[in-house]
Amino acid sequence: MKAPSAPELTELLGPGAVLPSTDALPVRVHPSSVEQVSALLALANSRGWVVLPQGGGTKAGWGGGTGICDLVLEMTGLNQLVEHEPGDLICVAGAGMRLGRLQEIVSRAPGYQQRLMLDAPQGSRATLGGLVATRASGPLRTRYGTMRDLLLGAQFVLADGTIARTGGKVVKNVAGYDLDKLLVGSNGSLAVLVEVALRLHPVPSGRASVVLAHATPQRAASFLAALRRVPAVPSIAEVLWPERTVLVQLESSPEGAERQAELVAAIDPEARQLDDAEWEHWHRTLSSRPWEGDGVVAGLALPLSRIPNLLFLAEQMDQKGVDFSLSLRGTVGVGEIRLPSVEGTVRGFREALESMDGELEIHRGSGVVGQMGSTLSDPISRTLSAAVKRALDPRGTLAPWRVTEPSPFSSGAADGPDCG
Amino acid sequence: MPVMVELQSGPEMKVETLVKRLREEVGAEWVLTSPSDLRTYECDGLTGWRQAPIAVVLPATTDEVSRVLALCHLLGVPFVARGSGTGLSGGALPVEDGIVIGLSRMRSILSVDLENERVVVQPGVPNLQVTQAVQAAGYFYAPDPSSQRVCSIGGNVAENSGGAHCLKYGFTTNHVTAATLVLSDGRVAHLGSQCPDSPGLDLLGVLIGSEGTLGVVTEVTLRIVRSPERIQTLLAAFDSTDGAGQAVAAIIAAGIVPAAMEMMDRATIEAVEATMHAGYPNCGAALLVELDGPAPECESLFQEVSALCQRVGATEVRVAADERERALLWKGRRGAFSAMGRVSPDYYVQDGVVPRSRLAEVLAGIGQLEAKHGLRVANVFHAGDGNLHPLILYDRRSPGGAGRARELAEDILGLCLAAGGSLTGEHGVGRDKVCQMPRLFSVSDQEVMCRVRTAFDPSGLANPGKLLPTPRLCGEHPGIYRPHPIELAGQAERL
Numbered sequence: 052m053k054a055p056s057a058p059e060l061t062e063l064l065g066p067g068a069v070l071p072s073t074d075a076l077p078v079r080v081h082p083s084s085v086e087q088v089s090a091l092l093a094l095a096n097s098r099g100w101v102v103l104p105q106g107g108g109t110k111a112g113w114g115g116g117t118g119i120c121d122l123v124l125e126m127t128g129l130n131q132l133v134e135h136e137p138g139d140l141i142c143v144a145g146a147g148m149r150l151g152r153l154q155e156i157v158s159r160a161p162g163y164q165q166r167l168m169l170d171a172p173q174g175s176r177a178t179l180g181g182l183v184a185t186r187a188s189g190p191l192r193t194r195y196g197t198m199r200d201l202l203l204g205a206q207f208v209l210a211d212g213t214i215a216r217t218g219g220k221v222v223k224n225v226a227g228y229d230l231d232k233l234l235v236g237s238n239g240s241l242a243v244l245v246e247v248a249l250r251l252h253p254v255p256s257g258r259a260s261v262v263l264a265h266a267t268p269q270r271a272a273s274f275l276a277a278l279r280r281v282p283a284v285p286s287i288a289e290v291l292w293p294e295r296t297v298l299v300q301l302e303s304s305p306e307g308a309e310r311q312a313e314l315v316a317a318i319d320p321e322a323r324q325l326d327d328a329e330w331e332h333w334h335r336t337l338s339s340r341p342w343e344g345d346g347v348v349a350g351l352a353l354p355l356s357r358i359p360n361l362l363f364l365a366e367q368m369d370q371k372g373v374d375f376s377l378s379l380r381g382t383v384g385v386g387e388i389r390l391p392s393v394e395g396t397v398r399g400f401r402e403a404l405e406s407m408d409g410e411l412e413i414h415r416g417s418g419v420v421g422q423m424g425s426t427l428s429d430p431i432s433r434t435l436s437a438a439v440k441r442a443l444d445p446r447g448t449l450a451p452w453r454v455t456e457p458s459p460f461s462s463g464a465a466d467g468p469d470c471g
Numbered sequence: 472m473p474v475m476v477e478l479q480s481g482p483e484m485k486v487e488t489l490v491k492r493l494r495e496e497v498g499a500e501w502v503l504t505s506p507s508d509l510r511t512y513e514c515d516g517l518t519g520w521r522q523a524p525i526a527v528v529l530p531a532t533t534d535e536v537s538r539v540l541a542l543c544h545l546l547g548v549p550f551v552a553r554g555s556g557t558g559l560s561g562g563a564l565p566v567e568d569g570i571v572i573g574l575s576r577m578r579s580i581l582s583v584d585l586e587n588e589r590v591v592v593q594p595g596v597p598n599l600q601v602t603q604a605v606q607a608a609g610y611f612y613a614p615d616p617s618s619q620r621v622c623s624i625g626g627n628v629a630e631n632s633g634g635a636h637c638l639k640y641g642f643t644t645n646h647v648t649a650a651t652l653v654l655s656d657g658r659v660a661h662l663g664s665q666c667p668d669s670p671g672l673d674l675l676g677v678l679i680g681s682e683g684t685l686g687v688v689t690e691v692t693l694r695i696v697r698s699p700e701r702i703q704t705l706l707a708a709f710d711s712t713d714g715a716g717q718a719v720a721a722i723i724a725a726g727i728v729p730a731a732m733e734m735m736d737r738a739t740i741e742a743v744e745a746t747m748h749a750g751y752p753n754c755g756a757a758l759l760v761e762l763d764g765p766a767p768e769c770e771s772l773f774q775e776v777s778a779l780c781q782r783v784g785a786t787e788v789r790v791a792a793d794e795r796e797r798a799l800l801w802k803g804r805r806g807a808f809s810a811m812g813r814v815s816p817d818y819y820v821q822d823g824v825v826p827r828s829r830l831a832e833v834l835a836g837i838g839q840l841e842a843k844h845g846l847r848v849a850n851v852f853h854a855g856d857g858n859l860h861p862l863i864l865y866d867r868r869s870p871g872g873a874g875r876a877r878e879l880a881e882d883i884l885g886l887c888l889a890a891g892g893s894l895t896g897e898h899g900v901g902r903d904k905v906c907q908m909p910r911l912f913s914v915s916d917q918e919v920m921c922r923v924r925t926a927f928d929p930s931g932l933a934n935p936g937k938l939l940p941t942p943r944l945c946g947e948h949p950g951i952y953r954p955h956p957i958e959l960a961g962q963a964e965r966l
Contacts, residue, residue: 138720138828139857164726186668197668199676200645215919216912221824222638223856224893225631225680226900226911227938228920229644232676241672253726279588280609282700282765304775307768314765352666356586385668412670424670431660436672438926443919 055100055122063090070125077103077120083128085206085214085245092243093212095122096448102210103450104239106181107149109173112415113185114238118452126180129245132156134220137163140251141203141220146180146244153179157251164254168195170338172387180244186236189338193380194286194302199235201250207234207242210448220248233439240453241443255286257305259312260330263297263322268362270319271297275358275381277318283311289337290379290386292362293369297322297381298333341376341387347397347416352385352424353409360407364400392416486525489546489570493528496538501576503527512571515556515563516618519819519873520902524551524565531576533651533659533689539572540687541657549932550655552687554594554623558630559820560901562682562937569935572687574625580604581690589648589665590693594625598632601693610695613640616897617805628688631680633897635731635804638855639763640696642897644679651690652678655928665692677923682899683934685927699763702730703773704797707780708754708787712736712850715756716831717783719854722760723827725779727772731761732855733804736834739811739851739862740803746810749803752787758854759804807851808862815847815864817872821880822898823887827857836886837861844879858896859887884910900938906945908938 055078060069064087070079082088095102100121107127111117129145130152136142137160144153150167154175157165170189171182181187183205188197195201204218217230234242263274271290274297278288287300301311316322325333341348353361358381365377373396379386390397401423404411410424427433444451493502503509504526514521525548530536543550549569556563565571578595585608590601598619601612615634616622622632628650633642640646649663663675678685709715715734722729735743735757743749751757760776762769777788791797803810811818825833834850841848849862861883865876884894884907894904894911908917921939925931936944 136826136828138723139826140723141826162724188668196645199668199673200641209919213915213919215915217916217919219824219891219893219911221826221857221892221896223633223642223824223853223858223896225897226894226904227908227916228677228923229631229680230677230920230923232644232673232679233923235676236668236670236673253723253728256726279697284764303765303768304771306771307765310767311765350668350670352668354587354589354665356584383667385666408665410664410666410669424664424666427671429661431654431658432662432671432674435654435660435674435927439672439674439677439923442922442926 053098055095055098060091063094077123079123079125081125081128085129085208088124088129088208088243088245089212089214091122091124092208092210092448096210096212096446099446100448101451102448104180104184104243106147106178106184107173107176109177110181110185110187110414112413113187114240114450115453118450120450124243126243127178133246135160137165139221140165140253141222141248142167142251143220143246143248144179146183146247147178149175150177150179150182151175164256165251166254167201167249168252169198169201172338172342174338179247179249183235183244183247184237184239190287190289190378190380192385193288193383194284195252197235199232202231202235202247203250204248205231205234205244206246207244209242210444210446218248222250238450238453240440240450243449255302255304255308257303257308259301259308260325261299261301261312261315261322262325262329262333263319264295265321266295266297268359268366270321271295271362272359274319274322278315279355279382281314281318283314285315285382287337288380288382290362290377290381291340292365292377293375298337300330337378341378341389342415344374344376344389346374346392347390348387348414349390350385350387350412350414351404351409353404353407355382355384357407357409358384361404361409364403387414485546489542489548490526492542493526493539493570496542497528497530497535501529501531503529512553512556512565512573515553515558515561517559517561517564517901517903520561520564522565522567524569524571527571527573529573529576533653536572536653536687536689537657537659540653540655543570543932544656544930547930547932549935550687551934552625552629552683554626554629555597555618555621557618557622558626558899558901559822560895560899560903562629562899562901562934563626564902564937566935574623577689578623585610587665588695590695592624592691592693594623594628594688594691596624598622598624598627601695605695606698609698611698612693613637613646613696614643617808624691624693625688628679628691629681629683630897630899633858635733635853636761638732638853639728639730644676646694647675647679647691648694649692650675650678650688652686652688654686655930655933660686663692680899682901682938684924684938686933699730699765699769701766701769702761702763702797703769704759704761704791704800705773705777705780706751706789706800707758707760707785708752708789709756709758709785711755712834713831714784715758715854716834718758718780718785719827719830721779721783722776725775727762727776729760729776729855730763731759732853733759734850734852734854735759735804735807736850738847738849739807742810742814742849743803743807746813747802747806749799749806751803752789754786759800804851811849811862811864816866816868817876818865819863819876819880820898821859821861821863821883822895823859823861823884823892824896825857825859825887825890825892827855829890829892830854830857833859833886833890837883840879840882840886844875844882846875846879848879853896856896857892859883881907902937905937905940908940
């Protein structure tokens with residue numbers, strides 16, 4: 052295999068597309084068109100180079116980390132708005148557009164208040180393609196779901212350079228296979244996203260919020276169970292530990308939000324409504340919270356009935372002096388945890404979560420412990436995943452280490468240049 | 472353990488071997504072969520396409536399905552899974568020389584777990600039974616196709632079914648968290664889990680809406696939703712579909728997402744009134760809007776919707792005062808298709824989708840097509856999400872009637888696609904639209920889908936001839952043929 056060289060790539064793409072690099076490998080390229088992405092991938096595929104597509108670089112450690120590669124495709128050049136139709140609540144944009152930029156564009160439509168309802172960590176710098184590839188989400192996951200629920204269609208390039216589309220730009224569409232779903236959470240291992248069509252939501256006109264502070268695990272769990280039964284539809288219901296706090300946001304018509312907040316606050320005598328300033332204080336920290344500080348960060352999911360077990364475990368960890376922070380969407384059963392980079396601690400948490408029928412995916416800090424989930428543990432699902440990877444990328448050109456082989460206690464990368 | 476079969480020569484011998492072995496696997500009484508029994512299975516809700524299978528097998532367990540598929544794999548026999556047969560795209564149309572796997576015996580609700588908001592069902596369970604099993608506890612299963620009393624969850628998974636309320640609540644794909652899938656060689660995969668956002672490739676997401684082409688689903692885990700505190704429904708009358716369309720645009724612009732928003736044109740209203748006397752006003756278009764949610768939110772938004780309808784020129788706004796009146800308002804909408812069956816000898820339902828903002832122009836275009844083809848079209852559709860259901864009225868006994876209806880239906884799809892829409896919003900591609908796929912998807916797009924299909928079903932035995940066009944069904948691909956890199960490398964042949 053002949054390694055990629057800057058002059059050869061410059062000849063293919065034109066001046067300016069190959070980024071200066073101090074190291075020989077990996078070469079970083081910055082394509083600005085779908086055709087360039089296709090040409091690059093076709094060349095890489097024929098030469099046997101390993102390629103890592105990258106968006107804003109904010110979640111490079113997700114899906115098995117950065118691994119060993121020859122070429123990094125920086126996708127931020129494909130950042131054009133294709134269409135924003137506020138009357139249809141949709142927008143179409145280059146996959147390299149940053150979320151912050153998209154929100155700016157869609158919020159400017161006169162006569163409409165709408166937004167992409169996704170508040171993933173470091174979201175404003177993250178690209179749309181990266182958010183699709185990682186399926187990252189934040190507190191708003193409670194009401195609006197992940198990219199799985201927001202992506203309507205995509206254009207993508209396969210490892211061999213094939214340019215293809217799936218889905219469309221209408222909210223209801225069952226023509227052909229739903230390959231959108233396959234791309235969401237595939238961590239760049241199946242195709243390089245170049246354009247995405249997304250569903251927007253109206254921004255409700257009213258907002259109110261409630262806090263339950265200084266809660267015991269039992270009290271927080273009871274509060275969440277009751278929250279699922281009262282006639283309120285929270286957009287955020289976030290449990291924070293070791294802060295022992297539950298934060299609930301209600302968005303609706305102004306009177307609707309106020310009335311729902313009263314119902315939620317009435318669940319527990321210790322719960323109370325927050326004023327705007329207090330809410331802003333909490334909200335600023337919410338989505339970035341587990342990412343601040345050192346250590347391993349993992350996404351986790353568990354059945355709703357096991358939330359009390361998780362909170363008891365968190366309380367025990369705090370009492371033992373473990374430095375961690377847990378953010379949990381308390382009416383859904385998904386969240387993130389930051390743990391110290393100590394193999395025994397991570398392993399212990401993983402085993403405890405497994406006993407709660409939970410699932411885990413490391414987002415930061417490779418070399419400690421791998422992913423855990425039913426798709427990964429079911430042998431036929433694993434075989435199918437590998438077959439899908441082979442079907443779309445037979446030569447293993449695109450981030451091959453990110454395919455779904457479970458790696459219980461191994462690090463992704465061995466030696467060689469790191470793509471991060 | 473490998474299954475040993477004496478492979479005999481000749482198609483009759485193969486059928487005999489197959490039937491004998493099937494009877495051994497599931498019991499003789501559950502393998503149907505008599506022509507009168509097979510007739511029931513020769514079409515689904517799209518009755519224009521008919522094909523008798525060589526046999527119908529009615530397995531009762533995942534294990535039996537697995538053994539039946541292993542046998543099909545060994546003998547190279549194609550199979551078509553079938554739920555209740557209510558599909559409208561010929562997705563359950565049998566294939567020649569193939570068997571039908573009827574899932575009607577697998578109709579148990581296996582578990583109801585309210586604490587985790589999950590219900591596990593077998594594929595033959597009718598959609599409505601899921602809601603019935605949990606509604607006393609204050610939950611419901613959100614996807615609600617019009618055929619929900621009859622249509623099965625397995626069929627819903629195959630078609631990614633929607634329904635009138637999917638505008639707010641989403642489709643089947645948003646409400647399934649796990650499924651047991653028997654692959655075409657008999658292996659059994661467990662996709663997804665009861666947790667949300669399961670790590671790894673979202674194979675379940677591809678399975679849902681795959682129209683039976685990736686295998687047979689034998690168990691499904693559903694997510695149930697809290698029943699809303701309040702439901703409010705109104706029917707607004709307008710002079711024309713244009714006026715009703717303006718109301719739809721105004722509601723969306725106001726940031727309101729109704730639970731359902733359905734439009735009916737004059738032809739539909741007349742047919743509904745003539746046959747079921749729902750008490751609809753005599754008008755050019757009716758808009759049925761339903762809001763649900765916490766009571767204070769529902770009530771304030773309902774006032775707003777009502778005012779918006781009046782502002783854009785509603786001649787009448789009728790509010791359902793109670794559950795009985797609500798049922799009456801819905802009666803006409805839910806019964807619209809069958810009403811057409813009574814006012815016209817035959818009708819064909821189209822299922823195109825258009826961006827909401829292009830509704831008015833597409834409806835005007837449909838009006839022009841009616842004149843051009845000399846056929847009447849009644850429009851009844853999900854206005855909130857742009858999913859049109861034009862009912863093309865024709866008489867198959869009149870010379871060229873069916874042909875003209877088909878041409879008109881295809882022209883309507885052309886309007887939808889030109890407006891940036893889709894071939895199908897909820898009925899699926901099936902056999903009906905398989906040859907229309909190239910109008911929406913390029914050769915490359917289809918080729919990628921084909922690669923995914925082959926990853927699940929290398930043998931091509933799962934519902935062949937559905938969803939993706941083949942030269943045998945549709946002629947050669949239109950446009951200029953360019954060989955694919957994989958093909959050039961000798962790793963694949965042209966499809």
